[in-house]
Amino acid sequence: MVSPKHVCVIGAGVSGLAAAKAFSSRGHRVTIVERSCDLGGVWEPARSYPDVQTQSPKELYRYTDRAMPDAYPEWPTGPQVHAYLADYAKSFGLDRMLRLDTEVAGMARRADGRPGWTLSLCSKDGARTNEDFDFVAVCTGQFNEPRELHCPGEDGFLAQGGQILHSSKYGDPSLAKGRRVVVLGGSKSATDIAVNAVKSGAREVTIVMREPVWRIPYFIGGLVNFKRILYIRAQEEMFAGWGIGAMSRLGYRLAAPLIWANWRGLESLLKAQLKLNKCKMVPKERIEDGVNCSVPIATPGFYPMVADGRIKAVFGSFDHYEGDTIVMSGGERVGADVAVLAIGYKLGVPFLPDAYQQKLVDADGQYRLYRLIANPDLPELGFVGFNSSFCTVLCADLAANWLVRYADGQLAQQPTAQQMRDNIEMMLHFKRVERPAAGVYGGLCVAPYHFRHFDELMADIGARTQKRGGPAGHFQPPDADAYAKFLASAPQYQAAG
Numbered sequence: 365m366v367s368p369k370h371v372c373v374i375g376a377g378v379s380g381l382a383a384a385k386a387f388s389s390r391g392h393r394v395t396i397v398e399r400s401c402d403l404g405g406v407w408e409p410a411r412s413y414p415d416v417q418t419q420s421p422k423e424l425y426r427y428t429d430r431a432m433p434d435a436y437p438e439w440p441t442g443p444q445v446h447a448y449l450a451d452y453a454k455s456f457g458l459d460r461m462l463r464l465d466t467e468v469a470g471m472a473r474r475a476d477g478r479p480g481w482t483l484s485l486c487s488k489d490g491a492r493t494n495e496d497f498d499f500v501a502v503c504t505g506q507f508n509e510p511r512e513l514h515c516p517g518e519d520g521f522l523a524q525g526g527q528i529l530h531s532s533k534y535g536d537p538s539l540a541k542g543r544r545v546v547v548l549g550g551s552k553s554a555t556d557i558a559v560n561a562v563k564s565g566a567r568e569v570t571i572v573m574r575e576p577v578w579r580i581p582y583f584i585g586g587l588v589n590f591k592r593i594l595y596i597r598a599q600e601e602m603f604a605g606w607g608i609g610a611m612s613r614l615g616y617r618l619a620a621p622l623i624w625a626n627w628r629g630l631e632s633l634l635k636a637q638l639k640l641n642k643c644k645m646v647p648k649e650r651i652e653d654g655v656n657c658s659v660p661i662a663t664p665g666f667y668p669m670v671a672d673g674r675i676k677a678v679f680g681s682f683d684h685y686e687g688d689t690i691v692m693s694g695g696e697r698v699g700a701d702v703a704v705l706a707i708g709y710k711l712g713v714p715f716l717p718d719a720y721q722q723k724l725v726d727a728d729g730q731y732r733l734y735r736l737i738a739n740p741d742l743p744e745l746g747f748v749g750f751n752s753s754f755c756t757v758l759c760a761d762l763a764a765n766w767l768v769r770y771a772d773g774q775l776a777q778q779p780t781a782q783q784m785r786d787n788i789e790m791m792l793h794f795k796r797v798e799r800p801a802a803g804v805y806g807g808l809c810v811a812p813y814h815f816r817h818f819d820e821l822m823a824d825i826g827a828r829t830q831k832r833g834g835p836a837g838h839f840q841p842p843d844a845d846a847y848a849k850f851l852a853s854a855p856q857y858q859a860a861g
């Protein structure tokens with residue numbers, strides 16, 4: 365018998381909505397606390413830069429119980445994703461659970477001695493209240509606290525009329541018109557903004573990044589949607605995963621020449637298609653060594669603009685400002701009116717007390733989360749959306765379904781605290797030693813191991829069908845409708861009392 369809980373979901377982005385749906389549909393009372401004035405998280409209109417669209421194809425960026433509208437393009441725009449999320453929230457009554465303009469400022473174990481947490485909530489007008497919850501789902505994402513970069517000479521640059529802004533604040537393309545724009549960063553946001561600045565009539569556009577990285581075009585070879593090549597189980601199986609035995613290791617060793625040829629072939633294709641030699645943008649790193657959540661999609665137009673000089677590429681970083689000039693770490697001097705810092709976001713759960721932070725995050729920044737969802741030393745607490753990937757909505761949906769069962773003691777394979785600790789240690793060893801690329805973003809990234817991660821979640825949940833067999837199982841990308849069926853095949857229950 366499962367008793368209903370009062371659950372606080374922190375954050376109303378993709379993950380918060382998934383968590384609210386999973387807990388409420390099992391009979392729990394849910395309050396979603398969101399500090400912003402609207403739902404959507406990174407897709408909230410005020411936070412989106414112009415021309416933003418998903419990197420994931422639409423059938424990979426959806427919940428198991430709601431497809432994106434047929435009328436949407438393969439890669440939906442920011443406003444379309446926001447409309448999809450708003451519609452999802454309305455359809456399942458999640459909008460009625462929302463408390464907007466309310467920030468979680470702190471949390472502590474409940475003073476009344478009952479299991480759960482007391483959250484310190486701060487409303488927009490500054491009023492603070494404390495509220496008790498039986499369980500808390502942290503769904504605050506990885507893209508909320510913009511990183512800062514301050515270089516010597518910044519005050520002088522600003523005083524003579526220069527502008528410095530984080531990429532999340534590049535909301536008005538007229539900012540670029542007729543001006544010299546310098547974008548710092550190599551992510552998709554950086555290349556999107558550089559291309560947008562050219563299209564918006566900037567006088568000069570420069571992109572500054574540490575080194576060239578592999579970028580994946582929407583259509584590989586100009587023909588095949590990248591999901592059909594890079595998101596499939598057969599491709600994932602080219603990477604040795606965690607916890608494998610001696611026989612599997614031997615198998616990987618024997619297959620090494622074929623796997624090597626597979627990656628060199630892909631690199632050759634990308635070099636030819638994107639004209640990387642002409643752009644002087646051939647990455648030094650082997651493509652397979654860097655596959656994780658940070659592999660960007662190539663913004664259409666980016667490489668052609670680099671090739672014909674509309675975007676100038678500089679390798680390095682900002683060193684200092686001198687008047688209206690930015691001096692780079694390699695000594696290059698670039699005149700600038702606007703500096704856009706596409707340097708990402710700080711990871712963290714700042715409202716968690718220090719003692720618990722230490723249980724959650726190791727000194728090297730690696731997160732201690734079983735299945736990237738729960739920590740045995742942080743009771744009545746779970747994390748949704750911390751298993752990020754190239755199909756984050758599906759990841760959040762499956763994590764939310766796992767978490768509610770974990771919280772209710774209803775996983776078919778409910779782990780003991782010791783099993784969780786042992787597994788966390790094994791995963792940390794994998795990320796630190798065996799595949800350092802898996803350690804990016806605090807280790808909170810399942811790419812390229814989507815299927816492996818989903819298989820584990822399905823097995824824990826007790827889904828009778830856990831994966832698709834045959835060619836579809838090996839050569840098709842994750843299918844949200846199939847995961848809906850797998851979830852439905854697990855034993856069902858309802859909280860009551």
Ligand SMILES: Cc1cc2nc3c(=O)[nH]c(=O)nc-3n(C[C@H](O)[C@H](O)[C@H](O)COP(=O)(O)OP(=O)(O)OC[C@H]3O[C@@H](n4cnc5c(N)ncnc54)[C@H](O)[C@@H]3O)c2cc1C
Pocket residue numbers: 374375376377378379380397398399400403404405406407416417418419420425466467468469503504505506507508553715748749750753754755756757
């Ligand atoms: C431009 C862009 C494009 C992307 N495209 C893709 C893509 O194509 N495919 C893909 O898989 N992923 C993509 N991502 C990654 C994206 O972050 C995830 O897909 C997903 O949207 C994350 O959702 P989330 O709910 O976990 O986090 P968020 O969307 O960041 O939502 C977290 C919410 O928590 C709220 N919050 C934070 N702290 C507090 C607090 N203390 N109190 C109250 N509320 C709080 C925030 O205001 C926010 O609304 C993209 C990201 C960006 C920035």
